[in-house]
Amino acid sequence: MKISSKDWMFIALVVAVLVVIILISGEETTKKVPFDESHRPAYEIFKKTGSKSETEKGCDACHNDALQPLPKGHPPKNRCLFCHKMKQIAP
Ligand code: HEC
Ligand code: HEC
Known part of the structure; x- marks a missing residue:
């Protein structure tokens, strides 16, 4: 399957959301x-x-x-x- 640029945008969005969640959860325990x-x-x-x-x-x-x-x-x-x-x- 070929990954279109639209799919890449979606993947980038998901990764960005995950990073933010990890950063926020790390903050709370520090x-x-x-x-x-x-x-x-x-x-x-x-x-x-x-x-x-x-x-x-x-x-x-x-x-x-x-x-x-x-x-x-x-x-x-x-x-x-x-x-x-x-x-x-x-x-
Ligand atoms: C990127 C995030 C980050 C930065 C920047 C950071 N720390 Fe920490 N620090 C942590 C984490 C994660 C721990 C692990 C233990 C915890 O939950 O506090 C820790 C632990 C500590 C502890 C030991 C706490 C204990 O008694 O267990 C001290 C003291 C400390 N940091 C001081 C500092 C000082 C001073 C600075 C700036 C020079 C600094 N930290 C910058 C994330 C950070
Ligand atoms: C006058 C010396 C001194 C200065 C300046 C100082 N600290 Fe500390 N710090 C200590 C000592 C001593 C401890 C361990 C005992 C305590 O909890 O006070 C400590 C402990 C800590 C801890 C661990 C607390 C825990 O729950 O175990 C953190 C986080 C921390 N300092 C962050 C900072 C940050 C950020 C700064 C700068 C804004 C800073 N300290 C400036 C002396 C200092």
Whole structure:
């Protein structure tokens, strides 16, 4: 059977939907950033700047190989807050 370009569009759509579902379900199980003494400054930066990429710059100060190494097999770690959500805190 020959696969027409219309079929390819359908296949691409199905793949895209699956990828989104996998990404969303992965997100829900990933641990949130704890709201404790170590992470309070991060929550404060986020409250002030409203910027995730600004906030992430502080993570590396502790989560590096010397102090708080990430677990083995940890996924690429350049965007912490993309995967580890911050907790909802009362304003
Ligand atoms: C002052 C040091 C420090 C900074 C800065 C810091 N962390 Fe942590 N983090 C820790 C320590 C210590 C632990 C382990 C104990 C705990 O849960 O607080 C931890 C644990 C975690 C955990 C695992 C929580 C769990 O449930 O096991 C996540 C996720 C995390 N940090 C994410 C982040 C992210 C994202 C940032 C940047 C916004 C960040 N941390 C900045 C010290 C830090
Ligand atoms: C691509 C998604 C992704 C990114 C980006 C990411 N992580 Fe993770 N992280 C995970 C997953 C998945 C785990 C496995 C355990 C879990 O469910 O939290 C994990 C585990 C951890 C743990 C151990 C939690 C525990 O106690 O079991 C810490 C600490 C952590 N990450 C910190 C960070 C920091 C800091 C950054 C940024 C430098 C970062 N992560 C970026 C997905 C991510």
